[in-house]
Amino acid sequence: MAFKWLLSSLLLSQAEAFYIPGWSVKSYHEGEHIPLMVNKVYSDNTQLQYAYYDLPFVCPPTGRSVGSILSGQSIPLNLGEVLRGDRITTSDIDLALGHDNECSYLCTQQVTRRDLKRAKELVKDGYVVEWIVDNLPGATSFVTVDKSRKYYAAGFKLGFTDYSSATGKPRYYLNNHHTIVIRYRSAPGRAGDNGGKVVVGFEVYTKSVGASTPRGKDNCPLDLKDVEDKFELYIAPNKTTDLHQQYPDSSYYPSIEEGDDNDTIDVPYTYSVYFREDDTIEWNRRWDLYFVNQEEGSKIHWLAIVNSLIICGLLTGITMMILAKTIRTDIKNFKEGTMEDGKLKIKRKAKSGAQTPRVEKQGLGLLEPATDADAIDDISSEDEALEDVTGWKLLHADVFRKPQYGYLLAPLVGSGMQLLFMAVGLILLSAIGVLNPSFRGGFISAGFGLFVFAGAFSGYFSAKVYKTFDGTNHVKNALVTALLFPGLFFGLVFILNLFVWAQASSTAIPFGTLVGIVFLWLCIQVPLVYVGSWYGFVRTGAWEHPTKTTSIPRQVPPQAWYLQSLQSILLAGLIPFAVIFIELLFVFQSMWQDKSGYYYVFGFLSVVSIILIFTIAEVTIVTVYVQLCSENYHWWWQSFAVGGGSAIWIFLYCVWYYFVKLHITGFLSSLLFFAYSFMACCMYGLLTGTIGFLTAYAFVRRIYGAIKAD
Known part of the structure; x- marks a missing residue:
């Protein structure tokens, strides 16, 4: 059965992110207006995003009619879009299918010295702009080294940096002309027979045009192909502070910070539009160009799967040896003796x-x-x-002794099951193509919905474990389960949100959205957790143990160094980490470096996830068996910690990734990186810890049940 699942997942890995036919196809006719949306600006060097129209140096919307909509109109967003910082608004740019436009004047924005300083900081941090046409982000086009293949990088540069040949100091330029290229082809099916066209590509080419460039009556540059003067983000200091004029022989180059804040500069914005028919791109494959180096990436993904299978295979052999040889031999030899009252x-x-x-x-x-x-x-x-007959066979009267702080372990197991249900649902929906790139924000929205409705599973498993630990107050356990993990998570997000709010970043979650999240949490999830808890506690009851526990606990002998809690957790956690660390490289790159990109190979991820689950289960079984052989019956918390031990290595990997791979600047961006990484590792640790706990419990019940049967 496991092999069938593995084979199915491998087949799904080839469906790299397809569209559900008839769900999101939009066709246009000749001359029909195509709305261009502006979204946000973002950078790989910082975690702060900003809404495009919140920038003080760009052309604001005028509210004029563009086709059937008004410019400046905000587009309704789903929860996932809001949480990822999207702020989508219609623009003044007019696109009519099939009608080229060599140049159109957009506006001239008057910018103060302070606003120009803000523009300089954004250009310095490498911010890129996201525009959207037919749900496709505007892309910068590239070709491979051998010029055999074209690919896209989502977004386009807000500006660029150059260095003065005289002083060697950086100088910053703003891109104020945009050439838009829309690629289209005939629509599939009946719409194409009726003359409908579909958009298959959206490219944006930028240019910096200085104020001294000759312009015509329409305020457009006379020669866009040969622009020598670029628009520098610089205002000359006034006469009272023009030290360069006072000291002409000096290499001093004044900065834009000097001078009167009331000084202004005019920034002219223009754009060009070209439509090109392209039959080489299928509509349902139009996102493929955004996935850079797919062939090389696929090879690495296969390498990750082979690496994971080798590690999992070795562990499977060790586990089978323990189960089939060692334990069966112990039980067979044990038939000569009996167990009574712990003696x-x-x-x-x-x-x-x-x-x-x-x-x-x-x-x-x-x-x-x-x-x-x-x-x-x-x-x-x-x-x-x-x-x-020493070792694990002597622990029959203590192995099921309830652990300390079991009232906390039960809610953690419940929350872990909630996260496991959410993760399985997300990977499954993504692998079959439901959560594809065209469903903007769909992954986060679906994940949040699955998490909320999985509250019933959380309450059920928490109550089962709680009653197994002889708990009596299932209402209290249900409240702890519903409030502990979500409450800590929400509290940390709220505190971080205060810092981001202060920066006026679109990364900040709006207050109304926070209220909506709290409503879903308290009014939907909490009741579901209670219902699941009531059913698990009252209707089904506790799990029964195969052996009885004595009133006097055994004394645990001194343990070897590798069996100490921290050492065993780190050593055991290293193995699952080795299974997934190659795939982690792609996930991290998608999350932190290619924020405009999309992680799309969920077929590969599903295979690695299945292998990871088996690996965690086997590692936990081996670790718990070795611990029991050392006559240490405190395995409840240990199994949970060993199952989630790889989360420690993943967080250490995050630290390494921050210092080696990323170029994040600023205290707040660094704080957001480590805080989000910590929360993600905690979620992963809860999920995998729950897998380890339930696997260990099933294993312990099985071996001690075999003793009782004999």
Whole structure:
């Protein structure tokens, strides 16, 4: 069955992000207006995004009619779009299908010295702009080194940096002319037969045009192909502060910060539009150009799967050896003895013709038939027999002893099941193409919805574990389950949001959205958690253990260094991390470096996730077995921690990635990176810890149930 799932997932990996036919196809006719939306600006060097029309140096919308809509009109957004910082608004740019426009004047924006300084900072940080046409982000076009293939990078540069040949200091330029190229082809099906066209590409080419460039009556540059003067983000200081004029022989180059704040400069904006028919791009494959180096990436993904399969295969062999050989041999040898009240009694056959007095070794409860002549030899034999049955077999009366702080472990397991349901749903929906790039914000929206409605699973499993730990107040457990993890998560997000609000960034979650999230949490999730908890506690009850627990706990002997809690967690967590670290590279690149890009190979991710689940289960089984063999029955929390131990390595990987791969600047951006990374690792740790806990519980029940059966 597992092989069938693996094969199915491999097949799904080839469906790299397709569209559901008939769901999102939009066709246009000749001369029909195509709205151009502006969204936001963002950068790989910072975590702060800004709405495009919030920038003080760009042309604001005039509210004029563009086709059937008005410019400046905000587009309704789903929850995922809001949380990812989108702020989509219709623009004044007029696009009519099939009608080229060599140049159109947009506006002349008067910019103060302070606003120009803001523009300079954004250009310095490498901000790019996101415009949208037919749900496609405007892209910068590139070709491969061998010029055999074209690909897109979503977004286009707000400006660029150059260095003065005289002083070597950086100078910043603004891109104020945009050449828009719309690629289209005949629409598929009946719409194409009726003359409908579909957009298959949206390219934006930028140019910086200085104020001294000759312009015509329409305020457009006379020669856009050969523009020598570029628009520099610089206002000359006034006479009172023009130190360069006072000291002409100096290499001093005044900055824009100097001078009167009331000084202004005019920024002219123009644009060109060209429509090009392109039959080489299928409509349902139009996003492929945004996925850079797909062939090379696929090879690495396959390498990650092979690496994961090798590690998982080795672990499977070790686990099967434990289950099939070691444990079965122990149980078979154990048939000669019985367990009563926590004391082990070995039964041996007496020698032929001899009397059978019993010699008792007090303290261990060891009773052995022996002859008078061989009593001393039999006692020595009893010590050897004791060695054969020590370890995990001696813990039958303590292995199911309820753990300390079980009232916290149960809600954590419940939250982990909630996250597991959400993760499985997201990967499945993405692998079959429902959550594709055209569904902007769909991944976050679907994830949030799955998490909320999975509250019933959270309450059910939390109640089952809680009652297994002899808990009595299921209402209190349900409230802790519903409020603990979501409450801590929401509190941290709210605190971070205060910092982002202060920067007027679109990354900040609007207050109304926060209120809506709280409503979904308290009015939908909490009742679902309670319903699931009631059903799990009242209707189904606790899991029954195969052995009884004595009133007096055994003393745990000293443990080897590698069996100490922290050491075992780190060592065991390293193996699942080795399974996924190659795939993590793609996930991190999509999240932190290619913010405009999209992680799309969910087929590969689903395969790696299945292997990861098996790996975590096997690692936990091996670790718990070794711990029980060392006569340590405190495995409840340990199994949860071992299952989630790879989260520690992932967070350390985040730290390494920050210092080696990223170029994030600013305290707030760094704070957001580490805070979001920490929250993601906590979620991953809860999910994988729950897998480890439930696997270990099933394993322990199985081996001690076999002893009882014998």
